[in-house]
Amino acid sequence: MERVIDVQHLSKTFGTNEVLKDIDFSVNKGEVVSIIGSSGSGKSTLLRCINLLEKPTSGKIIYNGKNILDHAHDIYAYRTKLGMVFQQFNLFNNHDVLSNCTVGQIKVLKRSKEEAEEIALKYLKNVGMEKYIHAKPKQLSGGQKQRVAIARALSMEPDVMLFDEPTSALDPEMVGEVLKVMKELAESGLTMIVVTHEMGFAKEVSDRVIFMDKGVIAEEGTPEEIFNSPKQERTKEFLYRILKEV
């Protein structure tokens, strides 16, 4: 299988705090990988290191056979190949829904306005937000914002989509609409890395689940392996705690 992103020996320290310790991790084309783990285990930091919102302290990130952390590499071009969806949506407050999805295409990918709007509309339709193209972010509900944010990332037509706890800031009744969109994306064959607390989603949709604990990948496997027969004691403990709450 073709590897899209290959992370090797990745470490990240904040001051003296070692958040990621020697992580090895890769994603294949078309694969949906869920990263689970308790707060502070480093899963969001890993995701943010992958698109260089956090600068890794050491290690390599191989994309298309090249190490992105080489100084010579154009990180701006690399970032356009990764779509990022944030926990707090982060829609551009000064743009309406349509132009949230077109501004990156026009300014970064240098597409024409017409082409950008056509592409944006296609993805806004996919997430069911095409009726709201004139709305400003503050006029939308949380679930709607997150669906627009997904469309914005998709409009750049990235190779990989990164989701950083996309449903954690949502009201419970809005979680469903966002997960439904993500499930459809996964089924369409998009490569996805999802940091999530939604165990149901991780179990049902992902091809592979990664459990992180204290800055290392503690266990990795198919959803069946992780959820039904975890090998590590700490995985069992975490799942027991999480599933008890539900």
Added chain:
Amino acid sequence: MSFKTIVDIFLNNWPMFLRGAGMTLFISIIGTIVGLIIGLCVGIIRTIPIPERGPKRTLLLVINKILSIYIEFFRGTPMIVQSMVIFYGTAQAFGVQMNRVFAALLIVSINTGAYMSEIVRGGIVSIDKGQFEAAQAIGMTHLQTMTNVVMPQVIRNILPATGNEFVINVKDTSVLNVISVTELFFQTKSIAGATFKFFEPYFITSIIYLIMTITITRILRSIERRMDGPANFIMAGNQMQVERPEDIVRKKQGQ
């Protein structure tokens, strides 16, 4: 003192009042606009993320230091003193002969610029970090992030503070009378000197200042409202209008 003397003095001297008010408005408008531009540039430069190492780091640190000296100096000294130093002081010490109006514009602009720099910096710092991150995540450079995402929001947010500066400038240009710029206060002083009356001319002048400041406040308020846009949005393709979203986009492009 009677209502009649006020009217008389105004009728006899209205061209002077008017010219004075015109000069005051001219200096404060140009001063505020140039000051805003200075403030935007300085504020943007001061918020450029400083790299961990390299020559760019040294350069930025030096520039930041110079800019903060500029801000401290012009915020920390009275404009009346700055006027004396810049107009008479430089003339005597270095033989620089400046046009009075030019000197006035220069003083008001760099003074406003110092205040606006801090207002703009505050505006940039107050923008949610998520806005920067989202822009970076779709591949924007720092400059693209600033021009397309951050600064439009900053400008909206600093409008009230800019209005404040404008109103302050209208009033504070009166200190420029010390370098004999023929603004409203200077003209009033002349009228008062010629008529030996103090209450009436200054009363008229205070009314003129008030009219100017209130008008400016109103105008800026309406600009703010226009920038905020309508409170509601139109649903694309609902029952009221059978257009599909594609049609609306096409129509917008046709314009």
